[in-house]
Amino acid sequence: MSKLVIKNLHVAVKGKEILKGLDIEFSTNETVALLGPNGNGKSTLLQTIMGNPNYEVIKGSIYYDDKDVLKLSTDERSKLGLFLGMQYPSEVPGVNNSDFLKAALNAHREKPVSLFEFYKLLNNAYEEMHIPFEMANRNLNEGFSGGEKKKNEILQMLVLNPDLVLLDEIDSGLDVDAIQVVASTIKKEQAKRGFVIVSHYAKLYELININRVYVLVNGKVAKVGDKSLIKKIDQEGYEWLKDEGIEFANEEKMNSVSIGSCATKEALKEK
Amino acid sequence: MSVQNIFVNNRENKTIELADFSSLNIEVLDNSNLNLKLVNFSKNNNLEFNAKVGKNSTLAVIFADFSDSDIQFKSNVNLIEEGANCTWNLATLSSKKSQKQFDVSFKHLVGSTTAIMDNYGVAKDESKIVFSGTNHITEGAKKSVTRQNAKIIVFDKEANGTASPILKIDENDVVASHGAVVGQLNSDHMFYLMSRGLTKEEARMIITMGYLKPISTKFSEDIQKRIVEVIKEAM
Numbered sequence: 001m002s003k004l005v006i007k008n009l010h011v012a013v014k015g016k017e018i019l020k021g022l023d024i025e026f027s028t029n030e031t032v033a034l035l036g037p038n039g040n041g042k043s044t045l046l047q048t049i050m051g052n053p054n055y056e057v058i059k060g061s062i063y064y065d066d067k068d069v070l071k072l073s074t075d076e077r078s079k080l081g082l083f084l085g086m087q088y089p090s091e092v093p094g095v096n097n098s099d100f101l102k103a104a105l106n107a108h109r110e111k112p113v114s115l116f117e118f119y120k121l122l123n124n125a126y127e128e129m130h131i132p133f134e135m136a137n138r139n140l141n142e143g144f145s146g147g148e149k150k151k152n153e154i155l156q157m158l159v160l161n162p163d164l165v166l167l168d169e170i171d172s173g174l175d176v177d178a179i180q181v182v183a184s185t186i187k188k189e190q191a192k193r194g195f196v197i198v199s200h201y202a203k204l205y206e207l208i209n210i211n212r213v214y215v216l217v218n219g220k221v222a223k224v225g226d227k228s229l230i231k232k233i234d235q236e237g238y239e240w241l242k243d244e245g246i247e248f249a250n251e252e253k254m255n256s257v258s259i260g261s262c263a264t265k266e267a268l269k270e271k
Numbered sequence: 272m273s274v275q276n277i278f279v280n281n282r283e284n285k286t287i288e289l290a291d292f293s294s295l296n297i298e299v300l301d302n303s304n305l306n307l308k309l310v311n312f313s314k315n316n317n318l319e320f321n322a323k324v325g326k327n328s329t330l331a332v333i334f335a336d337f338s339d340s341d342i343q344f345k346s347n348v349n350l351i352e353e354g355a356n357c358t359w360n361l362a363t364l365s366s367k368k369s370q371k372q373f374d375v376s377f378k379h380l381v382g383s384t385t386a387i388m389d390n391y392g393v394a395k396d397e398s399k400i401v402f403s404g405t406n407h408i409t410e411g412a413k414k415s416v417t418r419q420n421a422k423i424i425v426f427d428k429e430a431n432g433t434a435s436p437i438l439k440i441d442e443n444d445v446v447a448s449h450g451a452v453v454g455q456l457n458s459d460h461m462f463y464l465m466s467r468g469l470t471k472e473e474a475r476m477i478i479t480m481g482y483l484k485p486i487s488t489k490f491s492e493d494i495q496k497r498i499v500e501v502i503k504e505a506m
Contacts, residue, residue: 103469104464
């Protein structure tokens with residue numbers, strides 16, 4: 001078992017401080033749900049762990065066992081066993097999906113994978129994710145629907161076999177059937193690796209095992225609990241945290257909608 | 272400078288692959304087709320290309336330049352009879368301190384002629400790429416179609432790319448368009464690829480290969496291999 005230990009982490013995006021002294025720990029044998037209102041640091045935390053250059057670490061430390069993660073480049077973090085399933089996976093023109101997966105897989109191995117072994121691995125992953133195998137020959141995420149992109153992220157996780165998986169709103173853009181596919185894959189994989197899962201929907205959390213729930217507010221951990229915390233937030237939103245004296249970031253943008261209906265309500269409001 | 276002549280006429284169809292050249296003189300006449308695949312790995316600084324395309328004939332040019340020296344390239348394609356077509360695809364990779372200029376021009380001398388140009392460039396290190404040229408639809412060349420497309424990715428801070436396609440239209444009832452994009456390497460793409468374990472160099476390599484793919488894949492396997500090697504080395 002490995003541990004990712006984050007201490008007093010301060011991170012700024014475009015000069016604005018988002019994480020304000022965050023302390024949190026993840027391990028490779030549990031699944032953690034990361035909740036919190038929009039703009040309070042969930043994505044920032046995951047992107048910073050993976051080393052996105054747009055996120056500037058001002059202070060603090062991230063250690064993976066005895067390794068100083070902040071000193072490593074993004075590809076080295078991947079080789080360490082970290083994986084980030086992105087909220088908005090990039091479309092990379094002209095880069096063939098299977099060529100890319102092979103290059104990524106070989107980056108994690110000393111000896112290049114044999115054609116037969118690669119084909120088998122790929123075929124299994126596509127089957128597991130209910131994605132037609134022909135998609136392997138399309139360009140990376142190019143012209144994929146929102147749901148296909150998200151399923152493709154989980155597929156990459158299956159191929160690369162990481163120890164700690166960070167999933168940023170992996171369920172947004174998925175239809176009911178696709179959520180079932182993603183959830184059942186995560187559930188199957190929970191025994192093999194750790195997960196940190198950011199979602200606005202109680203649905204995905206209901207379908208998998210959750211060991212712990214963190215609520216991130218204003219760049220810090222505001223609340224730690226078990227699965228019952230998800231239920232409470234789903235029904236009551238985040239407003240009640242204020243009564244406990246917790247201050248929110250982006251006050252003007254705060255919404256009190258429940259996590260289950262947040263996206264739909266927001267979309268309706270915009271109309 | 273040695274001049275190479277390639278003449279195709281009288282309903283001929285030909286495909287020619289040429290590695291390294293200095294001056295080319297092309298004629299494609301009378302219902303003929305020529306597929307010309309050019310690749311330049313050499314240190315020739317001055318390259319010239321002149322072509323005439325005649326009645327119901329097509330000249331398709333694919334030109335890949337991977338030399339590491341300075342280049343002055345000038346091409347003129349004249350569409351001299353009705354039904355003359357030219358499609359032009361150019362890919363170039365510049366690195367170190369090389370300066371490369373590609374001047375690619377087309378002249379529609381009669382109506383119902385077509386010229387479609389796509390130029391792609393990747394500028395690395397402190398190098399510079401310039402795409403210029405004029406697509407000219409002359410008076411009387413009605414129903415002509417002309418298009419200029421230029422795209423340059425600038426990889427490094429000190430690298431430079433300029434694309435300035437010019438359209439000159441002296442007739443009505445034609446279709447003409449041009450577009451130019453000069454941009455930096457997409458940092459989101461880099462982060463995405465690196466987050467899957469590819470090093471910076473590997474990520475750059477895979478992006479460049481993808482970007483040049485519309486052109487590189489049209490060559491024979493031998494040349495494709497050489498292209499991969501040259502790009503690898505340049506990264």
